[in-house]
Amino acid sequence: MAGLSFFAIMILAGLQSIPRSYYEAASLDGASSLRQFWHITLPGISGVLFTAILLRTIWVANSMDVIFVMTGGGPGYATYTLPLYAFLEARTNLNFGYGSALAMTFTILLLGVVILYLKRSAKAVQ
Known part of the structure; x- marks a missing residue:
């Protein structure tokens, strides 16, 4: 790991x-x-664990390149992640609109996780 x-x-x-x-x-x-x-x-x-989980989530979200190089998303769709799927849709299938929409959806999901983290951190400080 x-x-x-x-x-x-x-x-x-x-x-x-x-x-x-x-x-x-x-x-x-x-x-x-x-x-x-x-x-x-x-x-x-708990604060340290939550920060570690947040960092790991963001790092996994950005590890699309490793998955692509190692497996290409296969066998079948076994190692597909949302960023990899967005990349493959945009680059391989030339479906740029759908790939961009997937990437933006994933970015908004990560933003939601970060906002929850910041709200939790603000409560812990008070």
Whole structure:
């Protein structure tokens, strides 16, 4: 998986930002390891995880070239993605209008994901 080390460093930085005193207090209160993970670790790195998921989504959306070079969309339509399909419609089938419409639709979908992320980030800051 491309970018695994990048995401590992991001998550490690998020884990290191959680104060150790939270875990000490939870263990004194009798919280199990699972409860500590669920109520301390996961909320502590939720922003980092959400950012990593957003970045991965955008990177996958832009990885059309790798799929095209490796498989050409095949076998059959097994590795088609929306950007690859838009490219093939515009370039191979010379259906530029449909290919452009697909690309714009995908851009609007990604924009929606980014807007949801920004709204969530704004709520987290307040």
